[in-house]
Amino acid sequence: MSEKVLMKGNEAIAEGALLAGCRHYFGYPITPQTEIAAYMAKRMPKVDGVFLQAESEVASINMVIGASAAGKRAMTSSSSPGVALKSEGLSYLAGCDLPAVVVNIQRGGPGLGGIQPSQADYFHATKGGAHGDFHMLVLAPNSVQEMLDYTYKAFDLADQYRITAMILGDGILGQMMEPIDISPKEPAKLPPKDWALTGTRGERKPNIVNSLYLNPEDLEALNFQRFERYRQIEEKETLHETYRTEDAEIVVVAYGAASRIAKNAIDLAREGGVKAGLLRPITLWPFPKKPLRELADKVKAFVVAELSMGQMVEDVRLSTESLRPVYLSAHTGGVVTTPEEILEHIKQAAAN
Amino acid sequence: MAIVFEKPKALADVTMHYCPGCTHGIIHRLVAEAMDELDITGMAIGVAPVGCAVFAYNYFNCDMAQAAHGRAPAVATGIKRANPDNIVFTYQGDGDLAAIGTAETVHAATRGENITVIFVNNAIYGMTGGQMAPTTLLGQVTQTTPYGRTEAANGYPIRVAEMLATLEGAAYVERVTVDSVKNVRNAKKAILKGFQYQVEGRGFSLIEVVSTCPTNWGLDPVEALDWLREKMLPVYPLGVYKDKFAQEVGK
Numbered sequence: 311m312s313e314k315v316l317m318k319g320n321e322a323i324a325e326g327a328l329l330a331g332c333r334h335y336f337g338y339p340i341t342p343q344t345e346i347a348a349y350m351a352k353r354m355p356k357v358d359g360v361f362l363q364a365e366s367e368v369a370s371i372n373m374v375i376g377a378s379a380a381g382k383r384a385m386t387s388s389s390s391p392g393v394a395l396k397s398e399g400l401s402y403l404a405g406c407d408l409p410a411v412v413v414n415i416q417r418g419g420p421g422l423g424g425i426q427p428s429q430a431d432y433f434h435a436t437k438g439g440a441h442g443d444f445h446m447l448v449l450a451p452n453s454v455q456e457m458l459d460y461t462y463k464a465f466d467l468a469d470q471y472r473i474t475a476m477i478l479g480d481g482i483l484g485q486m487m488e489p490i491d492i493s494p495k496e497p498a499k500l501p502p503k504d505w506a507l508t509g510t511r512g513e514r515k516p517n518i519v520n521s522l523y524l525n526p527e528d529l530e531a532l533n534f535q536r537f538e539r540y541r542q543i544e545e546k547e548t549l550h551e552t553y554r555t556e557d558a559e560i561v562v563v564a565y566g567a568a569s570r571i572a573k574n575a576i577d578l579a580r581e582g583g584v585k586a587g588l589l590r591p592i593t594l595w596p597f598p599k600k601p602l603r604e605l606a607d608k609v610k611a612f613v614v615a616e617l618s619m620g621q622m623v624e625d626v627r628l629s630t631e632s633l634r635p636v637y638l639s640a641h642t643g644g645v646v647t648t649p650e651e652i653l654e655h656i657k658q659a660a661a662n
Numbered sequence: 663m664a665i666v667f668e669k670p671k672a673l674a675d676v677t678m679h680y681c682p683g684c685t686h687g688i689i690h691r692l693v694a695e696a697m698d699e700l701d702i703t704g705m706a707i708g709v710a711p712v713g714c715a716v717f718a719y720n721y722f723n724c725d726m727a728q729a730a731h732g733r734a735p736a737v738a739t740g741i742k743r744a745n746p747d748n749i750v751f752t753y754q755g756d757g758d759l760a761a762i763g764t765a766e767t768v769h770a771a772t773r774g775e776n777i778t779v780i781f782v783n784n785a786i787y788g789m790t791g792g793q794m795a796p797t798t799l800l801g802q803v804t805q806t807t808p809y810g811r812t813e814a815a816n817g818y819p820i821r822v823a824e825m826l827a828t829l830e831g832a833a834y835v836e837r838v839t840v841d842s843v844k845n846v847r848n849a850k851k852a853i854l855k856g857f858q859y860q861v862e863g864r865g866f867s868l869i870e871v872v873s874t875c876p877t878n879w880g881l882d883p884v885e886a887l888d889w890l891r892e893k894m895l896p897v898y899p900l901g902v903y904k905d906k907f908a909q910e911v912g913k
Contacts, residue, residue: 334744360743364736365769372733372766376740379727380707380748384740402730507725507741509705509748516674518719520710520728 314489319457320345323413323477324353325492326461327385332411333359334384336373338366338392341425342481343415346387367392371399371412378408379519381506383465387413390431391422397440400474404444405521407536409468411461413477415484418644426644427481429566432621435478436595443533445540446474447547448594450565454488466498467547471539478594480617482567482646543596550598551590554580558587560659561605563626564615565591568647572615575652584660594622599629606630611659615639615652635659670694672703672723679717683876683883686714688840689782689849690721693753696854697724700861702749707741709734709751711758714788718753732763735770738777749860751778757787760796760820774831774865778856781822784873785894792878796820799897819897823870827903833865835904839872839895841887864907872898
């Protein structure tokens, strides 16, 4: 039995990255994710790693591009306004087929917004996140343990598919503390990085990391290739969790911190005689379309609980082909929803 | 028959896309010669900019990355920090390095990143067809300063070498040009030194090369060189602006 350690969600992300062998972290301070940078600043020198506080979010993501192009596991983290600044780099990472892990501990927006928890960057994370045709693989943990576990997994997925894996958390998950297991994990078998820039050493042709293709047919062919990889990700890597859905009439769909609140609402609903359940997407892209479509044949209605004006709700409507009513239980701007509020929406859905 | 002149090995055997009379070709050659002489091509990783030199990734026989506009020094930082044994250089124009990438340039220099930056200053945006650059001269007519650059509307040209020389982190900053045989030789020496310093772990080097853009200046190649000498060099004087290790390595 491994010993448990009490940790903040943000620190667990940093520890997960270190366990995954990430030795290159490039950051910039912004609330509520700064503990990741602080943890890395302390730990990296002790494991012969690189911690660098960049001059901007833009520079830090480009440093990640450099380190990743050089064949190393690299990470940056930020919160909403900072992730917006990183968008240019997210597109270049995709265009260059470079693996990277990027963390967004979301806060309220738009603009400078606030510093309280939010899920308002769902669209940004799951619908591309910048210019051009591409996806990121988006993981949404809902506990401190999962912050570590999915950060660790994000590095493997990024290397496996040469994609940016994003950890989409929020201020609640980043700041809360839970006891977690930080013991080492079994390393995955991954393809060699024979594309990396390490110097030809006179032994091979130069490697080029580039996203410029002036011939549209070449660019289209490359995008087709990339989307074939995305299709494989959708097929093999989609993750979700269900809670009390077996006999459920009303299914709440929620991710991250909101999914924990939703669980309480479901228990309250059951106590009150309403058969409620939860489907919690763990990967937001790829989105668990299949299990949602299957539930649509069995349930009466869906309630989407999210800390935004309603972003994931669109994917739920698409996935369920709008076969059942989809209600929205929303808070925004950093206001956190309560189990009672979600319960009200469950009751309303059951009554209609 | 003795070979007296040949293509540097570090230069790829491809046709470059540069316009007739453009000095990028000479500067590419000097970078390649420096790599040959120091025997570092196998360890070198170059970072191409956005702008006329974007295709530099096809022109050197070493590993290359292509960076977003202005971000080459940040990408180079990531590469160098990941693989400190590699010799990492960026090749950037004035719009890339001194406008959109000013922050990345200044901070790579102030951190003393052990990289070599080749900065090509031709006072104009070339690739997009001749717009005002941060280095465009006062009075210079461009597509976006059709009545000439004015202090009131556009401010003054940025002198990058002078600016970076004020930073403690910068090890070596020199401004050169390639308008004559003598100056090409000086430029070669400077570029060689920039790479040499990196090999010796001395930190950040930037070699600013005052360059021509006959196409967008609307001049023929010979007139362009005259314009460079008459108009640009008074604003951008040649010389060593910073050499932290001058005494140690001797001149």
